Amino acid sequence: MTLSIAKPLIRRHAELGIFLIGAVLIVVFTLTSDGKWANFYNIGTILQVTATLGLMSLGVALVIGTGEIDISVGSTFGMGALAYLWLAAHVDPSLAAVAAIAVGAAIGLVNGLLVTRTGTPSLIITLGTLMIFRGISIALTEGFSFSVPYAARKGWAYFGLGGGEFLGFNTALYWLIIVLVILMAMLKAMPFGNRLLAVGGSAESAHSRGVRVDRIKLSAFVLCGVLAAFAGTLEAGKLGFADGSMGRLMELQAIASCVLGGCLLAGGRMSLIGALMGAFVLSSVQSYLVVTGVRPQWFILILGLIVVIAAYGDRSLRQWALRK
């Protein structure tokens, strides 16, 4: 059978499933939306959403790669956005972005230390910090929103941090590409990536080979926090304002992106490019529902259906590929 040639490829590349799903959805969305979905402006919007969700997903993918999980990223995203906006109104946006990233790193550090020092499952720890930092965001904004005055929305730094476009695309997209290249190099071609995947594959074996398992996990949590806060910064830059609920439920989309993209929740197997494709698929679905006039409240329901169907389809595909 000619199809069986594809088996080793699917075994080796868990992200193929999401690329197939993505390709099918692109065709379906293009054919059924009367040009409202597949046009340059709309694709640009999708890519902007993909960029922020994608940055968050990349961070979550790293944590999932170690066999842990971080569901606090939605709140970290919100904290990053608020930190950026609050400071950008007073100092240069580049400094504000650095501060926002530091906030993200600090949240990642808290998560990582709690998980590695106490040995408590990361699911429950980050569920707790998800609520803690959401609560802090709401308390900080006191029901109002933080914003940068229109007069201050100018300058290279502001435009470069999601507040402007370059060659027709929001600058967040270019940040995503830069981060993707750096992380792929780290994961595939540096000792850190080797150890990270080893920890996810078998923490016990990695430990026996002298890998500092806790340090690797801690680094993954910090990177994840940094990326989520940076994504929040770029989103805040685009909108110019943010309230206490910014990024709410994004953690679920980020995890869905990772899993759809071929990251194994048990750890050890992950695909950064797959996680991004997952983020692109979710953003595309969202956009399709908007441009075809489906009410936004249906979004989460349809998203859930797609996640369930795609996860099942992906699993079937992989089981088929594993059969001899």
Next chain:
Amino acid sequence: MTNTHPLIQVKSLDLHFGAFHALKNVSVDFHAGELIGLVGDNGAGKTTLIRVLCGIYAPSSGEVYFDGKKIEKFHPKLAIDQGIETIQQSVGLCDNLSIARNFYLGREPVKRVLGIPFLDFAKMREKSTRVIRQFGLRENVSADDEVERLSGGERQSVKIGRAVEFMNRVVIMDEPTNHLSVREREHVNELAVQLKEQGLLVIYITHDIFQVHKLADRVVIMENGEKVADASTDALTAEELEEVIRQGGRLVEKREAV
């Protein structure tokens, strides 16, 4: 041999896993240039003892000295840095990684570009397979193949090859000939003797009493977390050794008393 100071000295070691008393007041000396057979039934504490020596477990009480210096912190990284290589029985390989990546896990060779460490893939691939092939890795298996897809013998060959590549002062082998063919088994046993002759300390755990009697200079017998006997293989025949294990070390005590 015993006139030099021991390379590894274990003093009154105790280890509890919750309510389970895994090691009970174990004291034993190991010297450089010795091949020690560590024997005993399943659950006797052999693997637990060597996992303390290679840093995986920290003891509840007691002391371990390496080259005369007391070990304060137990971590596999520290043991490896001191030159203790271990062929573990059930851990040591990450199924999701390739042979080359497993081989160098924790001490990956790097090439620096602008100060950034990048893995030296050419070296990792070439060297790992060259070493492992001696221990039974098939020619058609590549260094990029995931360990998950290897047979039991090939997995073992990866662990043995790795220990040989990095061996330094101590090589601990926990059931090294498991899953190996007769020819590969002989190869591993010859290797153990060679390493000893090069002046390394070799600690060899096995169930095969006749094999260990042939190889080892000294056997340490454990039962229920205790060291029950410690005798030179010149002083005992293999049959006597078997009897000692069956009786939990009482025969040796009787002899020493005589």
